[in-house]
Each structure stands twice: as structure tokens, then as C-alpha cells.
Amino acid sequence: MLFDFESDFAGSLRCIPMIVRMKLDLCGIKLTLRQWSRFTHEDRAALVDKPGETPTEQxxxxxxxxxxxxxxxxxxxxxxxxxSHESWQQPDQMPDDIAQQAGADDISPPTDTQWANLSPLQRFALIKLARSKHENENFVPAMKEFGLLPS
Structure with missing residues (x-):
């Protein structure tokens, strides 16, 4: 699954999409963009599609x-x-990073109910976008895409 806010770079798989980043975090590998760029398009697509939720899959x-x-x-x-039990896996507790980034962007953060209703991948993406200095321009588009802000 690729998000719309990733479409300018993830559609070509030029950059590491959120779904792959989440699976890499779960299996404990830090992949550099340089390493990613050395993979073939087929390698990258396989990493998007390959399951990674259960311990065996990871x-x-x-x-x-x-x-x-x-x-x-x-x-x-x-x-x-x-x-394990990272903040994106906790639907009942939104990390402070989200509220801080929302404040920096002059928007309302998700409500507790909205946060709980997001998928783990959506929560992961928002946390990564809130914590990243070079990607947080996608925070507001992601909030809109996830139905947390008016379009």
C-alpha cells in the first residue's frame, strides 16, 4: 500500500515508502537510501508486497x-x-510529536478517537512524518488523506 502523499516519489519506488519503512523497523534493519537505490525495481516492489506482520514473516x-x-x-x-510496542502500535495514546507537529503546522491534532481509528500504518506514517525534519512537509497532506482534516 502506497499513500497518495507518497505519489511523487514512491510510485516510482525511488524512495523508501512508508510500508517498507514500517517493515524494516519491525525487523530491525536500517536501510539507507543508497542501498535502496541499488535494488532493482522488482526488488523494491517485492519489499512493498512481501508480508511482515507476524514474527515468522518479519x-x-x-x-x-x-x-x-x-x-x-x-x-x-x-x-x-x-x-515492539512502539507508539504507532498504541491506538490509545497519541505521541506528543503529533500534537507538536500539528501545532507547528497550525492545524488541530487528531482527537483520541481519530488516532485510535487509524490503521497502524497510518499511525506509523504520521509519527515518522512528525519526527522527520526533511519529510514533515507531507504531514498535512497525510492528515488530509487519512480524513483528519478537510481536503
Whole structure:
């Protein structure tokens, strides 16, 4: 699943889409844009489509990414601690980063009910967009896309 706010760069898979970023966080791999760019379009599309929700799927996803990095990149793989119970997985508690970014953009943050009704991927995207210095221009478009603001 690619979001509309990603369409200018994710449609071509030139940049790492949110769905892949979430799966990478879950399996504990930090993939650089340079490494991503070394993958073929088919490799990238497979990483979008490959499941990564259950522990078994995450282990398979991790192994697949590590094989791609080793075969296509001249950089070693970098690791993160696997995410568990991260804020995007908590529908009952919106992180402060969201309210802060909404305030910076002069918009209302999601209500508790709106936050709870978002999918985990939508919550993940908003948190990443709120925390990113170079991508937060997509925060407001994402809020609109997710039905949290008028279009």
C-alpha cells in the first residue's frame, strides 16, 4: 500500500515508502537510501508486497533484505533493535510529536478517537512524518488523506 502523499516519489519506488519503512523497523534493519537505490525495481516492489506482520514473516523479511543488501550493495547492513510496542502500535495514546507537529503546522491534532481509528500504518506514517525534519512537509497532506482534516 502506497499513500497518495507518497505519489511523487514512491510510485516510482525511488524512495523508501512508508510500508517498507514500517517493515524494516519491525525487523530491525536500517536501510539507507543508497542501498535502496541499488535494488532493482522488482526488488523494491517485492519489499512493498512481501508480508511482515507476524514474527515468522518479519524473520523472512529480514533475511530477504539482508540478502538483497549483500548482493546489491557495497555497504554493510545496519541494524536497529526490533520495534515492539512502539507508539504507532498504541491506538490509545497519541505521541506528543503529533500534537507538536500539528501545532507547528497550525492545524488541530487528531482527537483520541481519530488516532485510535487509524490503521497502524497510518499511525506509523504520521509519527515518522512528525519526527522527520526533511519529510514533515507531507504531514498535512497525510492528515488530509487519512480524513483528519478537510481536503
Amino acid at each position: 524473520a523472512a523479511y529480514r533475511q530477504h533484505v539482508l540478502e538483497l543488501v549483500q548482493s546489491r550493495s557495497d555497504e554493510p547492513a545496519r541494524f536497529l533493535p526490533p520495534e
